[in-house]
Amino acid sequence: MGKPTRVTNCIRALRFAAGEMTQADLADKVGVTRQTIIAIEQGRYSPTLEMAFQIARVFRVPLDDVFDYPKEG
């Protein structure tokens, strides 16, 4: 089993900024299961580029404002 993703995100903060949107609401808007949103928030799953764009579009922010990929070392 590979290591969980190094991609970090601030979906949780963005959800609260967007009127305390629930994980289920975000899942409905993106068309995925709530468990997938939870896995992404907890860094257990790195979404595809397409899903990442869909999430960013829900919050109406650029991709960089949602996801980050920290430098090594």
Next chain:
Amino acid sequence: MPFEEKMTWVSVVVTVLVPVWYFLTVLGRLQSTTAAEIAWQRPMITAIVATVVLSIIGAIVMAIGTSVSAEIRGRKPADDIDRKDERDKTIGRRGDLIGYYVASAGMVGVLVLTMLEYEYFWIASALYLSFVVATVVSSVVKLVAYHRGF
């Protein structure tokens, strides 16, 4: 829990319980008869049919349970049952790939038994065991991926 994960649990339970019954039944017969004379065909067919039937029943029970649970939480049942997203598919592919490798290794073992001209009983049982182990390993890989991430 995603519906696909529930289905994986159904697969694990059915794929473990039915073969355990099969092997207990046929291996028990070995005490009173030889491998060449053992009647393994009927138990194996029963086990295979039981696996299919129990999996269908398990899927129906899970779907009903998920629907009831969704109604209680005020969600549309279809949202939970029909929604198989990219993560489910990736996990499914990952588990199936590992299962394929396990089944392939098992086939090599079956090939060796055949070359050594073992009784049909041992060859058929090894073949069945290969599929069983491959399915269980595949399901376990999926469940670990659901919980630990990847």
